[in-house]
Amino acid sequence: MEPDALREIYRKAKQQGYGFFANNIADTNTLIGLLKGYSEKKSDLIIQISPGAAAFAGDGDKLVGLRILSYTVRELARNYPIRVFINLDHFTVAEMELIKVAIEEELVASIMIDASAESFEENVRISRTVKEMAEPMGILIEAELGKIKGVEDEISSDEAFLTDPDEAVEFVQRSRADLLAISVGTEHGVSKGKDITLRTDIAKAIDQSLIASGLDIPLVLHGTSGLLPEQITEMISYGICKLNKDTHYQYVYGQAAHDFYLSHTSSIVPPNTIMKQTIAADHIFKTSDWSPCKDYFDPRVVSKVVRERIKETAMELIEQVGSAGKSLFDSTGGTR
Ligand SMILES: [Zn+2]
Numbered sequence: 001m002e003p004d005a006l007r008e009i010y011r012k013a014k015q016q017g018y019g020f021f022a023n024n025i026a027d028t029n030t031l032i033g034l035l036k037g038y039s040e041k042k043s044d045l046i047i048q049i050s051p052g053a054a055a056f057a058g059d060g061d062k063l064v065g066l067r068i069l070s071y072t073v074r075e076l077a078r079n080y081p082i083r084v085f086i087n088l089d090h091f092t093v094a095e096m097e098l099i100k101v102a103i104e105e106e107l108v109a110s111i112m113i114d115a116s117a118e119s120f121e122e123n124v125r126i127s128r129t130v131k132e133m134a135e136p137m138g139i140l141i142e143a144e145l146g147k148i149k150g151v152e153d154e155i156s157s158d159e160a161f162l163t164d165p166d167e168a169v170e171f172v173q174r175s176r177a178d179l180l181a182i183s184v185g186t187e188h189g190v191s192k193g194k195d196i197t198l199r200t201d202i203a204k205a206i207d208q209s210l211i212a213s214g215l216d217i218p219l220v221l222h223g224t225s226g227l228l229p230e231q232i233t234e235m236i237s238y239g240i241c242k243l244n245k246d247t248h249y250q251y252v253y254g255q256a257a258h259d260f261y262l263s264h265t266s267s268i269v270p271p272n273t274i275m276k277q278t279i280a281a282d283h284i285f286k287t288s289d290w291s292p293c294k295d296y297f298d299p300r301v302v303s304k305v306v307r308e309r310i311k312e313t314a315m316e317l318i319e320q321v322g323s324a325g326k327s328l329f330d331s332t333g334g335t336r
Contacts, residue, residue: 003138006085006109009044009328010218010241018322019236022046022087024246026053028072029303033310039080041315043323047073048089062098070107082327085109093126103134110140116147127175145171146183148222165205169213179218179242182206186223189247200234207239218242229320249310256309260302267293
């Protein structure tokens with residue numbers, strides 16, 4: 001991971017008025033689909049790992065999962081002509097040990113420390129602590145001020161607390177966060193852009209206040225899956241450089257698998273009469289007259305369909321934030 005390159009990527013994006021979706025993964029299918037889509041669009045790629053995704057990948061062991069996902073991203077990314085970065089998404093004080101290892105082993109380029117549920121003072125203190133831990137490695141820190149409504153992974157909030165622009169300045173000054181996640185009306189999980197009151201005025205005020213204080217840092221928007229393209233464009237114009245994307249790809253994944261299995265049911269599921277005798281795979285394979293078709297039940301087949309659908313979705317979404325064609329990859333060896 002090259003945190004300096006990530007810093008440069010955000011700096012350029014903010015300067016030139018485009019952004020990046022930061023995409024959550026928990027397995028290789030989503031990752032490979034993203035790598036393919038982003039490469040084709042010549043956009044650099046930000047991958048996110050949440051504590052829940054780390055637990056999933058590590059069969060309950062978050063550290064094992066974090067290492068697996070980090071190495072997987074790094075190894076697969078070697079074959080694609082773009083820069084790829086990993087961010088830890090919504091890590092809290094409960095994951096301090098994991099954060100420490102992620103820094104020591106340089107598993108990531110940036111870390112979101114989410115202490116937004118704590119008081120302002122505690123949020124400053126915790127965010128600053130992580131910043132100081134990460135600084136020797138140059139790893140970037142994203143902190144959050146305000147609360148984003150909804151449920152994502154292991155984080156949930158019933159109510160939204162919008163970010164105060166003046167507090168944002170003090171918060172960034174004291175925490176020394178490199179990126180600031182703001183709460184301006186978006187929601188985690190499934191939400192509909194048409195029903196959301198997006199406080200673009202607050203985003204604008206936060207950005208302007210920070211710039212006026214000499215803190216021209218990239219802002220982050222969570223809960224963007226339901227936002228309309230025009231809402232995204234507007235937010236980018238107010239200093240949002242990183243837009244988190246998780247739920248959207250989860251849905252695409254589920255829909256792709258659903259469509260695939262539904263259109264090949266008869267090749268996988270036995271007819272009702274046999275089904276009634278027994279559903280034991282052993283029986284179906286050895287004694288039944290009916291046979292399933294490996295061309296369809298092999299998990300690699302549905303996985304390829306999922307990867308392709310993720311790739312197509314990524315290619316569409318990249319156009320919304322304007323990162324296409326902006327990759328800073330240098331074929332002479334400038335990336336990893
Ligand atoms: Zn989030």
